[in-house]
Amino acid sequence: MGAVNDLSLLVPPGEICVLVGPSGCGKTTTLKMINRLIEPSSGEILIDGQPISRIPPTKLRRRIGYVIQHIGLFPHRTIADNIATVPRLLNWPEDRVRRRVDELLHVIGLDPAVVRGRYPAELSGGERQRVGVARAMAAEPPVMLMDEPFGAVDPIARARLQNEFLRLHQELRTTVVFVTHDIDEAIKMGDRVAVMQSGGLLAQYAPPEELLTRPANDFVARFVGADRGLKRLALTTVGEIELGQAPIVVEGQPLGPEGAGAPTMPAYHLLLDDGRRPIGWLNSRRMAATGKTSRDQADESSPFVQRDTNLHDALSMLLGLAVQTAIVVDDQGRYSGVITLEDIARALRSAIESAPVPTPVP
Amino acid sequence: MTPGEPLIRWEWIAAHLGDVGHRILEHLVLTGLAVSIGFVLSLALGVWAAHRPGVYAPITWVAGVLYTIPSLALFALLIPFTGLSVLTSEIGLVSYTLLILVRNIVAGIRSVPADVRESALGMGYTPAQVLWKVELPLAMGVIVAGLRVATVTTVGLTTVTALIGQGGLGYFIIDGIQRFFSTPLILGAVLSVLLAIALDWLLVQVERLATPWARTRQ
Known part of the structure; x- marks a missing residue:
């Protein structure tokens, strides 16, 4: 042998x-x-x-x-x-x-x-x-x-x-x-x-x-x-699911008139630099109060992923950093969307539902 | 030593400068020849033995036995066969370099990381190319360390060969002993120490030039 x-x-x-x-x-x-x-x-x-x-x-x-x-x-x-x-x-x-x-x-x-x-x-x-x-x-x-x-x-x-x-x-x-x-x-x-x-x-x-x-x-x-279902997440990339969009604001520019003070204002805005590269999240209420959109107020805890990052890796990053949302960027690091734990969970559910039940082996 | 005789008579040295130069040269030739021949022999033996434990053991055993024979006895034993000749002194001097050099060459080659050797083979180096282009260059540090010890040892031992009519600087030492005259004795001893230090320094420089990568290690 x-x-x-x-x-x-x-x-x-x-x-x-x-x-x-x-x-x-x-x-x-x-x-x-x-x-x-x-x-x-x-x-x-x-x-x-x-x-x-x-x-x-x-x-x-x-x-x-x-x-x-x-x-x-x-x-x-x-x-x-x-x-x-x-x-x-x-x-x-x-x-x-x-x-x-x-x-x-x-x-x-x-x-x-x-x-x-x-x-x-x-x-x-x-x-x-x-x-x-x-x-x-x-x-x-x-x-x-x-x-x-x-x-x-x-x-x-x-x-x-x-x-x-x-x-x-x-x-x-x-x-x-x-x-x-x-x-x-x-x-x-x-x-x-x-x-x-x-x-x-x-x-x-x-x-x-x-x-x-x-x-x-x-x-x-x-x-x-x-955890086969979980592993199947590795077969799907971020680019293959529909990306969410966050409310954005560009550094140094004032928040648009439609945003400030409106009752439906989102809790956070994503701050981009002038090259549309994401910096971090700004608390909308504080931003509206001070009128400032500067990077030292930004919360930078969200990880950056790319379209070819697979969902398994994206999930690991989110869990590792204990945050809900990852920011999707392109090759040049420019903002192209966000992906949340919920998006990944939805992809996971559909993966499990589409999978045939494996025949048990005696 | 004769009472009243000064430790060093500078005028004696001044009068014998030509002789001093000649003996230094002789000493260098005897040492250089011994270390070179010893190195070539050891390289062949080391390369042969490095990946063959069954070969390495007997080689170091023989080299070890040679190393333990007192030099004076070895020269005396050789005289009936090779006479009071350069050959006699070189046989002795070369034998003493073998143990140190073979050990260091083998240790150097064996210190090359297995993954480096494997990737070299895996990329299509022939075994000879692996030896010359990967193993020996990487073994250089350990090999030169061996060369330094062998060279310094040989400089010292070469003085002993004055007893069989060779000897370079050893000539002054024996002269001094025989005539109870301290000047040549001290001269021979000090010069051979200085020679050893100089050669050692030279080898360090050679190693530095030959292993540029070792300087960048963080």
Whole structure:
């Protein structure tokens, strides 16, 4: 009996396939077999129909992006040199390498002029994680392997990195095999999720929606947890539900005549700066009394979310900060609406109602 | 020491300046040769042994035994075979560098984090590239630390080889002992200490230049 037995699965091109399961279930072993860091004792792995056992390991690996949990950036190389690793192994001309490095640094939101010459030790954990992903994508590999790539950062940074990667993947459509032990991450990241149990046995291989509504057996049902309905929130993004609108007021400008003193005046107005970026909530009555709309009066406790934030993350933020409302902003940080606990609860109800009752397994 | 004799006769030193320069050079050559040969040998052994515990144990055992043989005895044992030659002194001096250098090279290579090695392999470095481009550069700090100890030790030991007709600055020390004349004795001792300090400083500078990333560590 090996670490992985009888595993057979097809990853459609351009999709993210997540291998998830308890520790020791063979998911990392499976991943390492794809770039031949571990050789299978039997069986075959094909990429684009080609058996990888016939491709020399170093040649194969230069075509496959690889990100591991502790990233393994080279501490003795600058950020630019780290990202340039595989392009240089492939003998790209130096000016093409340089252009690619700067392009990738832009993509991951780091300023090339600042970061290029830095060493990994000079970056934060989240930045290093991003550089690790950039390094893996440098030579535009058609396939990427990611082993708990966001495992070593705090939950808030993780959610941001996950969203960033999903956005990136939308554009690049690389085929990704992604390993995690976290079912929430699997549901969020995967186009398809392979739930593995010990011995590398495949318990279920399905899109996350199906995993949550129709777990194939008891193991999967237990692994996805009793809060399956709650987990389905991760499948809906903020942009997919109808956003509410708050009464707004722009900093430095007086409150409109229709607002002040009216019996139906809302309790709070959302204060925006002159670039329409939200600042915080102003108490309408006090604002009407003083006639001032300045930011030092604003209550800044509401979290900001984006349209591609999923409802599960939005809910976590609201509960974590013990507030009712999150402010939705666009890419430039401009106000585009609000979402409340109630909105999320409504989405949750409809998710549960639409889900068929799973057949109990004897 | 002869009563009434001053500790140092500066005029004697002034009269022998040419000889002093010659002996310093000789000392440097003997030391440099020993450390270089020892380093090349240790690098080969260290690289071979770093990921092979079954190889590492016997190598350090042999190097350890060599290290414990008193230098005087080792030279005496070698004379019947290699005579009063540079070869005799170098065999001795090189053997004493091995233990320190092999240990540090292996420790340095083993100190490279597993995830760094794994990502290097996973991105398509050949095993040789992993060694030269990742493991050895990262091991540099520990390796240079070993080189410093080996160099300082060798500078001291080289004075002993004066007994078999080599010896650089050791020549002055033996001269002083034989003639009960403190000036050359102190001169030889002080100069070899200064030489050791200078070489150690030089290696620190080399390490600083070769490991720019280590300076940025917060």
